[in-house]
Amino acid sequence: MLLEHRGRRPVVPESAYVAPSAVLCGAVVLSEGSRVLHGAVLTAENGEIQVGANSVVMENALVRGRASHPTLLGDAVLVGPHAHVNGATVEDEVFIATGAALFPGSVAGAGAELRINSVLHVNSRLEPGTVLPIGWIAVGDPAQLFAPDRHEEFWPIQRDLDFPGTVYNVPRGTPMRDIMSRQSTFYGSHQSDRELPSPD
Numbered sequence: 001m002l003l004e005h006r007g008r009r010p011v012v013p014e015s016a017y018v019a020p021s022a023v024l025c026g027a028v029v030l031s032e033g034s035r036v037l038h039g040a041v042l043t044a045e046n047g048e049i050q051v052g053a054n055s056v057v058m059e060n061a062l063v064r065g066r067a068s069h070p071t072l073l074g075d076a077v078l079v080g081p082h083a084h085v086n087g088a089t090v091e092d093e094v095f096i097a098t099g100a101a102l103f104p105g106s107v108a109g110a111g112a113e114l115r116i117n118s119v120l121h122v123n124s125r126l127e128p129g130t131v132l133p134i135g136w137i138a139v140g141d142p143a144q145l146f147a148p149d150r151h152e153e154f155w156p157i158q159r160d161l162d163f164p165g166t167v168y169n170v171p172r173g174t175p176m177r178d179i180m181s182r183q184s185t186f187y188g189s190h191q192s193d194r195e196l197p198s199p200d
Helices: 148-160 163-168 176-192
Strands: 002-004 023-030 041-051 062-065 071-073 084-086 137-139 144-146 194-196
Touching: 023 062, 041 176, 062 071, 071 084, 137 148, 144 148, 163 176
Parallel strands: 002 023, 023 041, 041 062, 041 071, 062 084
Antiparallel strands: 002 194, 137 144
């Protein structure tokens, strides 16, 4: 499904493929030979998404563009099933496995591998060719790699990367009720989305 959002429409070249059950919303630009498979959602509420040539976004993945952090997927990138790419830059030939998450301001260097359920944290940079092991967390610029049971070691780095400021534009400690009131208003803009005809 293609949706116009705030006057912005997805761009899908003839050589690209978007599955009937996938959703492209707003300023999403696909390149030649790119593929978006069933159940995947590419949503650009207030920031662009660009998908490089011959890149594949697999089933039920979520790719989100943000105003201050557009999502840029390079050429020959795989975004695995149930992965979450939010306001990240993904350079060429990166492998993002099932369930991996990349947060706003993060960069996955060319040829990196983010294995199953791994996390590249906000404002963190994974060096080219780095392998982020299954379930591990990459934090910092350049990123340090941590097993998930080492939270007390990576929290001092993670805290200074400013997740609430980067993701919600609020200071740490802002009440969840305030954050969600703002989020509800922001996502309410989808009430005026308009479905577009299929590109075929």
